[in-house]
Amino acid sequence: MSRQATITHxxxxxRGIGADVTRPDGIPKVQGSFAFSSDLWADDFLWGHTLxxxxxxxxxxxxxxxxxxxxxxxxxxxxxEDVPGQLNFGxxxxxxxxxxxxxxxxxxxxxxxxxxxxxxxARRAAExxxxxxxxxxxxxxxxxxxxxxxxxPDGNVIRQLNIRHGNINATGxxxxxxxxxxxxxxxxxxxxxxxxxxxxxxxxVELFVSTQWLHVDRSQIAAxxxxxxxxxxxxxxxxxxxxxxREDLSLQxxxxxxxxxxxxxIKMVYSxxxxxxxxxxxxPAKMWYRHHATRQGRLVKVEARIVLDGGAYASSSGAVIxxxxxxxVGPYKVGSAHIEGLAVRTNNPPCGAMRGxxxxxxxxxxxxxxxxxxxxxxxxxxxxRLLNAxxxxxxxxxxxxxxxxxxxxxxxxxxAEAPTPELAPTQxxxxxxxxxxxxxxxxxxxxxxxxxxxxxxxxxxxGFDDFSSAACxxxxxxxxxxxxxxxxxxxxxxxxxxxxxxxxxxxxVILAPAQTATIGSAGSTSASRQTWMSGxxxxxxxxxxxxxxxxxxxxxxxxxxxxxVLRDGLICTLDGQQQASLxxxxxxxxxxxxxxxxxxxxxxxxxxxxxxxHVSFACAAHKVIADVDPDLGLVRIRHITTAQxxxxxxxxxxxxxxxxxxxxxxxxxxxxxxxxxxxxxxxxASFTDYVIPTTLDxxxxxxxxxxxxxxxxxxYGAKGIxxxxxxxxxxxxxxxxxxxxxxxxxxxxxxxxxxxxx
Amino acid sequence: MSNTYSLxxxxxxxxxxxxDITESLLFVLRERLGxxxxxxACTEGECSSCAxxxxxxxxxxxxxxxxxxxxxEITTVEGLSNGPEDLSVVQQAFVDNGAVQCxxxxxxxxxxVHDLLEADPAPTDTDVREALSGxxxxxxxxxxxxxxxxxxxxxxxxxx
Numbered sequence: 036m037s038r039q040a041t042i043t044h045x046x047x048x049x050r051g052i053g054a055d056v057t058r059p060d061g062i063p064k065v066q067g068s069f070a071f072s073s074d075l076w077a078d079d080f081l082w083g084h085t086l087x088x089x090x091x092x093x094x095x096x097x098x099x100x101x102x103x104x105x106x107x108x109x110x111x112x113x114x115x116e117d118v119p120g121q122l123n124f125g126x127x128x129x130x131x132x133x134x135x136x137x138x139x140x141x142x143x144x145x146x147x148x149x150x151x152x153x154x155x156x157a158r159r160a161a162e163x164x165x166x167x168x169x170x171x172x173x174x175x176x177x178x179x180x181x182x183x184x185x186x187x188p189d190g191n192v193i194r195q196l197n198i199r200h201g202n203i204n205a206t207g208x209x210x211x212x213x214x215x216x217x218x219x220x221x222x223x224x225x226x227x228x229x230x231x232x233x234x235x236x237x238x239x240v241e242l243f244v245s246t247q248w249l250h251v252d253r254s255q256i257a258a259x260x261x262x263x264x265x266x267x268x269x270x271x272x273x274x275x276x277x278x279x280x281r282e283d284l285s286l287q288x289x290x291x292x293x294x295x296x297x298x299x300x301i302k303m304v305y306s307x308x309x310x311x312x313x314x315x316x317x318x319p320a321k322m323w324y325r326h327h328a329t330r331q332g333r334l335v336k337v338e339a340r341i342v343l344d345g346g347a348y349a350s351s352s353g354a355v356i357x358x359x360x361x362x363x364v365g366p367y368k369v370g371s372a373h374i375e376g377l378a379v380r381t382n383n384p385p386c387g388a389m390r391g392x393x394x395x396x397x398x399x400x401x402x403x404x405x406x407x408x409x410x411x412x413x414x415x416x417x418x419x420r421l422l423n424a425x426x427x428x429x430x431x432x433x434x435x436x437x438x439x440x441x442x443x444x445x446x447x448x449x450x451a452e453a454p455t456p457e458l459a460p461t462q463x464x465x466x467x468x469x470x471x472x473x474x475x476x477x478x479x480x481x482x483x484x485x486x487x488x489x490x491x492x493x494x495x496x497x498g499f500d501d502f503s504s505a506a507c508x509x510x511x512x513x514x515x516x517x518x519x520x521x522x523x524x525x526x527x528x529x530x531x532x533x534x535x536x537x538x539x540x541x542x543x544v545i546l547a548p549a550q551t552a553t554i555g556s557a558g559s560t561s562a563s564r565q566t567w568m569s570g571x572x573x574x575x576x577x578x579x580x581x582x583x584x585x586x587x588x589x590x591x592x593x594x595x596x597x598x599x600v601l602r603d604g605l606i607c608t609l610d611g612q613q614q615a616s617l618x619x620x621x622x623x624x625x626x627x628x629x630x631x632x633x634x635x636x637x638x639x640x641x642x643x644x645x646x647x648x649h650v651s652f653a654c655a656a657h658k659v660i661a662d663v664d665p666d667l668g669l670v671r672i673r674h675i676t677t678a679q680x681x682x683x684x685x686x687x688x689x690x691x692x693x694x695x696x697x698x699x700x701x702x703x704x705x706x707x708x709x710x711x712x713x714x715x716x717x718x719x720a721s722f723t724d725y726v727i728p729t730t731l732d733x734x735x736x737x738x739x740x741x742x743x744x745x746x747x748x749x750x751y752g753a754k755g756i757x758x759x760x761x762x763x764x765x766x767x768x769x770x771x772x773x774x775x776x777x778x779x780x781x782x783x784x785x786x787x788x789x790x791x792x793x
Numbered sequence: 794m795s796n797t798y799s800l801x802x803x804x805x806x807x808x809x810x811x812x813d814i815t816e817s818l819l820f821v822l823r824e825r826l827g828x829x830x831x832x833x834a835c836t837e838g839e840c841s842s843c844a845x846x847x848x849x850x851x852x853x854x855x856x857x858x859x860x861x862x863x864x865x866e867i868t869t870v871e872g873l874s875n876g877p878e879d880l881s882v883v884q885q886a887f888v889d890n891g892a893v894q895c896x897x898x899x900x901x902x903x904x905x906v907h908d909l910l911e912a913d914p915a916p917t918d919t920d921v922r923e924a925l926s927g928x929x930x931x932x933x934x935x936x937x938x939x940x941x942x943x944x945x946x947x948x949x950x951x952x953x
Contacts, residue, residue, distance in 0.1 A: 066874055227833065
């Protein structure tokens with residue numbers, strides 16, 4: 036582990052970068068006074084409700100809103116005819132109707148909106164709307180989609196991306212082949228979609244909502260409302276988790292439509308079952324792989340075909356399939372590759388962003404393949420991974436050379452070599468598979484150990500103009516930071532304060548609300564990008580303020596700029612002989628600066644999937660110990676070890692929290708989480724039937740090492756850390772269950788029947 | 794059907810007016826009494842984000858009709874501290890140990906942990922996991938939450 040000291044201007048209170056600072060919103064959150072988007076209230080507000088399609092594919096013959104309108108307490112019933120601007124919206128393609136007009140393409144597609152005095156009245160009125168559907172056979176098989184009749188004017192192929200690298204006809208002495216499948220995972224954030232829209236006097240609308248990207252919400256909303264962007268003022272309301280599910284619009288437009296129509300404040304809160312229908316999910320994947328290697332275990336070529344089910348609308352499927360394809364072989368050096376990536380449209384629920392973004396699905400496949408190859412070669416699976424590990428200077432299968440830090444081998448080694456704590460056979464039923472259900476005796480269990488490593492890109496790729504904006508104002512010795520970065524729980528608010536303290540040598544930092552009216556876009560809280568991007572913007576804004584102060588004092592004192600430092604609320608000469616209080620200096624004159632921060636530009640991929648499409652990469656590895664009851668198919672994970680490439684740790688406790696939390700989502704995908712579909716119908720839209728890990732499912736996680744190799748170009752050298760823990764954890768859990776059972780288990784989540792009935 | 798009744802919440806009698814008799818305790822706390830600390834993640838008794846104490850009994854407020862608990866002592870997360878500067882030991886431990894990320898599950902957990910440590914001041918790790926297995930959290934993976942519970946228990950034992 037290396038930790039480079041790069042900070043020269045710091046404060047002694049040690050609440051800056053690298054310190055274990057607690058969250059500024061921690062106290063209101065533990066007291067219940069933090070205002071989430073579902074906690075909003077306004078005088079005389081109405082409740083909104085959405086009528087959704089019960090069919091995966093149907094033509095809308097007619098909609099009779101009369102019975103709903105006639106209901107006492109109902110103020111408005113809106114359909115597609117009431118959308119004043121563009122009828123469609125979307126992150127990459129405007130292909131999704133605000134409200135379905137003639138055709139519904141998935142179960143849960145919004146058809147009509149109601150505003151009423153009480154949420155129950157709104158719900159009952161929505162049920163009273165009479166919609167005649169001409170039901171048609173849905174397209175639900177992703178592999179059949181490309182050849183099937185188009186279910187949307189834009190066709191059934193959202194994106195095809197083929198990567199041809201090296202000699203695609205190369206062969207290896209040893210080959211292994213496999214077909215793998217990943218189910219549809221839900222982000223299952225705790226805070227349901229919710230918000231409040233208030234009409235403005237100027238014909239505009241003010242929206243308080245939980246989202247991941249205020250400004251891209253604004254542009255989509257304004258276009259569909261047919262008003263100027265400046266007339267849509269969005270403020271981030273408290274966000275109860277996101278994990279990708281809030282990158283697309285859900286209820287934002289519906290709230291605004293109802294508010295403008297009724298000229299009253301509108302509040303909407305999805306129920307949990309509606310939430311399952313109301314946001315995009317992780318793409319289910321079907322993957323075929325063939326690995327070629329030399330007898331000594333060097334990878335020669337990887338062939339793969341990856342089909343992601345994008346569901347009814349495009350969302351970010353184009354970028355997800357790019358990630359799945361670009362990182363399809365894992366963090367390994369492979370001379371030749373032929374990858375066919377396909378994201379298709381079906382009548383299943385739309386899929387888009389979820390933590391790990393395409394790399395999760397292919398990690399399960401490439402790590403399963405690496406274990407298979409190790410068996411075929413009679414080689415230790417860790418040794419095989421180390422032999423092929425990518426390193427700086429190597430090229431990805433997209434031809435891109437890795438120019439930053441990328442300690443894959445170190446991550447593998449640290450994770451693999453960390454000792455596993457003594458896990459004596461337990462007599463306590465609560466720690467056995469099946470838990471206090473007392474289904475399993477200790478003697479009936481088999482133990483297995485599994486290992487996996489994965490990686491992905493940080494920030495947006497393929498030439499996207501990716502930026503963040505921030506402003507800093509220093510007055511009375513207090514810094515105010517303005518940035519539209521969506522705090523969704525990840526802890527950016529803590530880091531922003533730490534950065535300002537470090538740059539300005541002061542302690543008190545106020546964060547202005549994240550809103551569209553006061554500052555430019557911060558980009559999305561996704562792709563592990565905000566610490567780098569908005570952290571970089573905050574750092575640059577503070578730096579600019581610091582430079583202004585240094586210039587003034589340098590001139591005043593006749594001291595060279597290099598001879599001055601900001602620390603402990605003072606500006607002083609390096610020897611401390613001359614000093615002034617920053618509070619006094621900024622009492623009558625505020626210093627202000629705003630910046631737009633960009634990462635290094637990236638390129639589009641060419642027709643062979645080649646190009647410098649990505650900015651930076653991060654990897655993680657997991658080692659999992661699982662106990663399995665093979666007769667009942669029950670799994671109890673006993674311990675997880677991980678190591679991660681982090682660049683530099685800015686807040687140790689928050690980093691641990693990201694890694695533990697991300698790992699848990701991977702455990703969920705491996706063993707229990709799947710949206711079960713029956714001809715397009717979601718069968719388990721509740722926390723009763725869609726099960727996420729609890730305290731009994733998550734074991735202790737040992738972080739064997741944060742590998743700190745500062746990333747050139749990254750603010751403080753820090754890499755984003757949110758996604759890597761979710762990439763390799765699922766694959767490692769699956770490997771552990773395989774090791775315990777000897778079964779192939781080519782599909783996650785691994786269901787009890789997959790073990791017990793095999 | 795509307796009705797007027799009174800609920801005793803955090804030691805205060807609160808009149809509930811214009812409330813449909815079918816409204817849950819969760820809805821009345823949040824929407825009628827403005828006590829939005831109690832959260833609404835699933836409203837079907839699966840996640841415990843709405844946990845409150847009813848006559849000292851840990852209860853999912855989404856599963857109880859408000860009018861049915863008239864006359865009973867209701868404690869919500871707002872009733873567990875005496876102001877912004879006066880956190881309970883459990884609340885402080887959650888802040889200090891990084892047990893809070895998005896914070897949506899936090900109020901329910903705070904109530905549940907108060908209930909647990911009242912009943913068992915020295916729970917084992919398995920006891921804590923078992924007791925909190927009904928509190929869903931999606932951000933933390935529970936590691937820092939468990940650390941906070943053990944830290945709070947230890948502090949409560951050492952400062953009687």
